Amino acid sequence: MPNFKVVKSAPAIIALILGVMILWPTSSTTTSAMMFDGVDTTFKTKCASCHSLDGSGSSPVGKSMKLRDLRSAEVQKQTDAQLQGIISKGKGKMPAFEKSLGADTCKALVGHLRELAKKK
Ligand code: HEC
Structure with a gap:
């Protein structure tokens, strides 16, 4: 009964295809997440000390400098060129x-700041 054999192995083939389909986007998501992580890390190391990780500027340092929330409308209404x-x-301090x-x-x-605003 060759037909039966095919039917019996079908779930295995489907599982294999599904496995590839599931793994494939995962690996590409990891890559873009890593690229995003690049700016993320830069923000963490170079900017968060004053602006806080979320851009809010709610840390004691941020407050003492009277930083505007980078996610706020006043900041976000500026063009990419202005922010860059x-x-x-x-600017100032x-x-x-x-x-x-x-x-x-x-x-x-600048792209990272736009992302932070979306997450708020
Ligand atoms: C030493 C503290 C400090 C660090 C570090 C710092 N900033 Fe700032 N940032 C400030 C201050 C102070 C202002 C307000 C400047 C002003 O308006 O006089 C500001 C303003 C800004 C603004 C304009 C916001 C507005 O009010 O219009 C942007 C955008 C910005 N910072 C992004 C960044 C990014 C991105 C980094 C990291 C690469 C960074 N900052 C690192 C202190 C800091």
């Missing part, structure tokens, strides 16, 4: 980061 300019060139991080990372950080 502040990160790159600095805000250090300039273009020299140490490079223009691309400053741009990516």
